[in-house]
Amino acid sequence: NAGVTQTPKFQVLKTGQSMTLQCAQDMNHEYMSWYRQDPGMGLRLIHYSVGAGITDQGEVPNGYNVSRSTTEDFPLRLLSAAPSQTSVYFCASSYSAGIYNEQFFGPGTRLTVL
Amino acid sequence: TQLLEQSPQFLSIQEGENLTVYCNSSSVFSSLQWYRQEPGEGPVLLVTVVTGGEVKKLKRLTFQFGDARKDSSLHITAAQPGDTGLYLCAGPRGGAQKLVFGQGTRLTINP
Numbered sequence: 001n002a003g004v005t006q007t008p009k010f011q012v013l014k015t016g017q018s019m020t021l022q023c024a025q026d027m028n029h030e031y032m033s034w035y036r037q038d039p040g041m042g043l044r045l046i047h048y049s050v051g052a053g054i055t056d057q058g059e060v061p062n063g064y065n066v067s068r069s070t071t072e073d074f075p076l077r078l079l080s081a082a083p084s085q086t087s088v089y090f091c092a093s094s095y096s097a098g099i100y101n102e103q104f105f106g107p108g109t110r111l112t113v114l
Numbered sequence: 115t116q117l118l119e120q121s122p123q124f125l126s127i128q129e130g131e132n133l134t135v136y137c138n139s140s141s142v143f144s145s146l147q148w149y150r151q152e153p154g155e156g157p158v159l160l161v162t163v164v165t166g167g168e169v170k171k172l173k174r175l176t177f178q179f180g181d182a183r184k185d186s187s188l189h190i191t192a193a194q195p196g197d198t199g200l201y202l203c204a205g206p207r208g209g210a211q212k213l214v215f216g217q218g219t220r221l222t223i224n225p
Contacts, residue, residue: 004156031211040123042116042202042215043157050211058212090156094211099145099164101210105156 001026004106006091012112013081021076021109023091031094032074033058033103034066036087043090049074081113117141118203118216126222130192135219137203138185144206146186147213148177151200193223 007022025032033048035058045058049068063085065077074093078085088110092103121136137146145164149157161170163179163186170177174197176189190197203216 033211033213035215040217042118042120042217043204043213044215045212048211059214092156098210100162101206102159102162103157103213105158107155 003027004091004093004104006089006106006109008109009107010110012114013078014114015082017081018077018079019081021078021089021091021111023074023076023106024072025074025091025093025104026072027093027095027104028071029093029095029104030071031096031101032068033092033094034064034074034076035090035092036060036085037090037108038087046076046089078111081111083113085111086113087111116217117207117214118205120201120203120216120219122219123217124220124222126224127193128224129194133190133193133221135188135190135201135221136185137187137216139205140184141207142183144183146179146183146203146205148186148188149202149204151202151218152198157200157202190221193221195223195225197221198223 004025030051034046035043037043047066049055091106094103147162148160151157161177166181166183168179174191201219204213207214
């Protein structure tokens, strides 16, 4: 199994450009999430999904859209990139939402917005 | 302000020394998790603690959940260079799927 995969690994955008960060998992996990990691702030939840067709907002959702048409894929869209969205983005998946919920993280996408 | 505060934020020690990292909150958590992250990779789960006062051991790593379930600690005995990394605590807030993370402790073990 490849686990959680993310593409691209690195991306540079200009302010106002749009792009989609791809995330896929092959573990048949129902739950998927997107986080951003900034220096000194740990990881912050952007959006999450509890199954195909169901998404909800996390702690910092503004400027980002998500959809979940299949169990495997959970893309994150930036509609109009801003310098404040420069960050490292991690996708994660988990089998359940129980108390021992283990999140499996992808390798991350490093995004720079100029 | 972070809901989960980790201290210290940076720690650099010599191989063989012991260390403790703390994760504190003013809020009660149903459970806390510890993750380790290496450069260029995503975090990897080390342990989940769920009962107040619970102690879990993972080889040279000892994790404790506070009696009031507001804090947790990670103690490493005889640290090795392979323990180097970013240690993150996390807990559910507003649903088991909605994790909040501490800001992390960056640990460096020097040979």
